[in-house]
Amino acid sequence: MNSRRNFLQKLAASVAAFPLLSVETLASIEQTGSLVQDGPPLRVAIMGLGSYGTRVAEAMKDCKRARLTGVVSGTPAKITSWQSKYNIPAKNCYNYENFDRIKDNPDIDAVYVITPNALHREHAIRAAKAGKHVICEKPMALNAKEGQEMVDACKKANVKLLVGYRMHFEPKTLEIVRMRKEGELGKILFFQGLSGFAIGDPGQWRLTKELAGGGALMDIGIYSINGARYMVGEEPVWVTAQETKTDPQKFKPGVDETIQFQLGFPGGAVASCLSTYSMNNLDRFFLNGSKGFAELQPATGYGPIKGRTNKGELTQPHMTHQTIQMDEMAAIIMDGKQAVVPVDGEEGLRDLKIIDAIYKAVATGKKVELKLL
Known part of the structure; x- marks a missing residue:
């Protein structure tokens, strides 16, 4: 496959250009999914054919182990368009009314739920009851109660529940995780996560509490929440938070515009994070330890991610995040592979x-105490 060959060529060029790259660094690149083992493909139906669903579908064209074989949408015109564009047979196309019939379709192994937050629980549980593995966009649900119901439903149906944490497979991110695990940064002391952008259309579902479950925190803010955990390498034990709202017309009650929050970890590290829908140029992670530091900026955008540590620039090559994610998730579901940073329902629930x-x-x-373990 051309994309695979191009990646290997880039990797070889990176090694030649940067001979100080460690074996561990190269291993972390291999763990991203671009070099997953050969095996049966994961046949996926995408539920929710909006902008992000389209991004995933395009990325899957280059996948080695994941294949788009079905769609679920409430918009007939979108189904017709996707049928033509991605060569999807009519028997693999569903709407939200007849979706449960998917249980009788052997061409689909998993359903990727990319609908508004408030619909995740229902759609994931229906997919599980139909005997299909579930991949769900983040945040996994509106709250922990719903998330637990999703975890329980998938366990009962004996199917996997994975969450779309694409950064868990990103090479530069994994290199920092490796450095932290191996003690190269020393004792972890501090993490800063800045996640935000100025949101546009005030009529979109992300600004409707009934569909989104909140505001920025239920969208972009999840990156700093999750990032704090995998960067520090511990589960937080307390949180404090403050909300700022400058535009109550755009950000109605229950829809947060900006929240600053702080997390405390059992080892003594603290995290200071910002989630906002009213400021651009906020996509930065900074991890500080007693022996060194690591920074990503941009940290969670679609790429390329850029980063540096006290040892210098991070030089791992960029690959489309969703391509890596779907290949890795195929290996998790089909082969039982373990992700370096978990992407299962329990991770989403935390x-x-x-x-x-x-x-x-x-x-x-x-201050609110946390019990995640």
Whole structure:
């Protein structure tokens, strides 16, 4: 496959240009999914054919182990368009009314839920009851209660529940995780996560509490919540938070514009994070330890991610995040492969517990204790 060959050529060029790249660094690149083992493909139906669903579909053209074989949409015109564009047979196309019939379709192994947050629980549970593995966009649900119901439903149906944490397979991110694990940064002391952008159309579902479950925290803010956990390498034990709202017309009650939150970890590290829908140029992770530091900026955009540590620039080559993600998830589902940073339902549930606690801290003005383990 051309994309695979191009990647290997880039990797070889990177090694030649940067001879100080460690074996561990190259191993972390190999763990991204671009070099997954050969095996049966994961046949995926995408549910929700909006802009991100389209991005995933385009990325899957270059996948080695994942294949787009079905669609689910409430818009007939989108189904017709996708049928033609991605060569999807009519028997693999569903709407939200007849979706449960997917249980009788052997051409589909998994359903990727890319619908508004408020619909994740229903759609994931229906897919599980139909005997299909579930991949769900983040945040996994509106709250921890819904998330637990999704985890339980998938366990009962004996199917996998994975969450679309694409950064868990990103090479520069994995290199920092490796450095932290191996003690190269020393004792971890501090993490900063800045996640935000100025949101546009005030009529979009992301600004509707009933569909989004909140505001920026239920969208872009999940990156700093999740990033704090995998960068520090521990689960937080407390959270404090403060909300700022400058435009109550655009950001109605229950839809947060900007939230600052702080997390405390059992080893003594603290995290200071910002989630906002009103400021651009905010996509930065900074991890500080007693022996060194690591920085990503941009940290979570579609790429290329850029980063540096106290040892110099991170030089791992860029690959489309969703391509890596889907190949890796195929290996997890089909081969039982373990992700370097988990992407299962339990991982998604922990983030939801933190989100619940952040909103509680905002409402009460008090420190909220966390019990994630």
